[in-house]
Amino acid sequence: MLLTFLVATALAVVRLRSLFAVVMLSGIYSLVTAGIFIALDAVDVAFTEAAVGAGIATMLMLGTLRLTGHRQVAPRHSPLLPLLVVTITGGVLLWGTRDMPRFGDPAAPVHHHVAPRYIEDSPTEVGVPNMVTSVLASYRGFDTLGETVVVFTAGVGVLALLGIGGRRRRDEGAEDTDDDGGTRPG
Amino acid sequence: MFAAAAICILVVMALALARAFLGPTVCDRILAVNMFGTKTVLLIAVYGFLTGRPDFLDIAITYALINFIGVIAVLKFVEGIADSEQQPRPDEF
Numbered sequence: 551m552l553l554t555f556l557v558a559t560a561l562a563v564v565r566l567r568s569l570f571a572v573v574m575l576s577g578i579y580s581l582v583t584a585g586i587f588i589a590l591d592a593v594d595v596a597f598t599e600a601a602v603g604a605g606i607a608t609m610l611m612l613g614t615l616r617l618t619g620h621r622q623v624a625p626r627h628s629p630l631l632p633l634l635v636v637t638i639t640g641g642v643l644l645w646g647t648r649d650m651p652r653f654g655d656p657a658a659p660v661h662h663h664v665a666p667r668y669i670e671d672s673p674t675e676v677g678v679p680n681m682v683t684s685v686l687a688s689y690r691g692f693d694t695l696g697e698t699v700v701v702f703t704a705g706v707g708v709l710a711l712l713g714i715g716g717r718r719r720r721d722e723g724a725e726d727t728d729d730d731g732g733t734r735p736g
Numbered sequence: 737m738f739a740a741a742a743i744c745i746l747v748v749m750a751l752a753l754a755r756a757f758l759g760p761t762v763c764d765r766i767l768a769v770n771m772f773g774t775k776t777v778l779l780i781a782v783y784g785f786l787t788g789r790p791d792f793l794d795i796a797i798t799y800a801l802i803n804f805i806g807v808i809a810v811l812k813f814v815e816g817i818a819d820s821e822q823q824p825r826p827d828e829f
Contacts, residue, residue, distance in 0.1 A: 551746050555753055562757045570814075571756075574765040577806070578756055581776045584799075588780055593795055600799055604773070605806050612813040679791065 552589065555582045573611045580604040592682045664689075738786040745782060749775045766810055773803035 559579045563572050580603025587596035651658035668685055676684040686694055749772060756768035777796045784792025 555749065558753065558757075566757075570762055571759075571765050574769050574810075575756060577769050578753065578772050581773055585776055585779060588783065588792070588795070593792075597795065597798070600802055605802050608806060609809050609813070612810060616813060616816055 552582055552586050556586070569615055570612075573608055573615065576611070577604045577608045580607070591680075593680055594683055594686050738782055742779060742782045742786060745775050745779045749779070762814060766807065766814070769810075770803065770807045773799070773806070777803065 556579065559575055559582060563575045563579070566572050566575070580599055583603065584596040584600040587593075587599060651660075668681060668689065672678070672681055672684040672689075676688045678684040678687070752768045752771040752775060756765050756772065759765045759768055777799045780792050780799060781796040784790050784796070
């Protein structure tokens, strides 16, 4: 059912021309994905998806729309070539999954490497009820820390760039631009 | 009982989704997204009880917070877009 919603949302995103509606629908898409992640018991991933996909990404897209415009121009070239490329890529990807073990197959190699240790020992070793959480936050803690550092650095870089641009615009005496949204008092 | 509730919530989600697809004005779509977020919160809560893990309630609460803040931010931005144009035309988004 949720997957049906996902497909319907994706089709609507492709079909619509109003970019504002597309941003709204991508927010819905993220929420549906988060629901699917919760159904798959990956609570942290769902959390990140909801916060980043439905929260931050929607904000960034809307900020971009404010700077550019919210109406998509009709494409000048035929959509056939991109469609062909996408179809071929999808076909190759599907063909590539034929070698993979079936979903949920207990004999798959991924279930014999470190997963038994996670499953059997994580309640005593880490003490977190959710297994995905313990893997993300403890067993792969350094990975998560590295990701956080990367995201933080990117955020600092973007803030530095936006800050310089905002100051210059203010020096020119233009009208109140309020690019960084939310810092406006009141 | 919980299963029936979950099915009802899924139906409501489908209706909200239809409004988000069709909705001619920007307000329709924002309301649909808000509605969809609320239904996601409810679905997570009901799903938690359905699978016997009421811990999911905490997650549902956080989702509600994200949803609330997100909708307010979206409305702020829409206000900004409408202000930046000379005459606000909310039915043209």
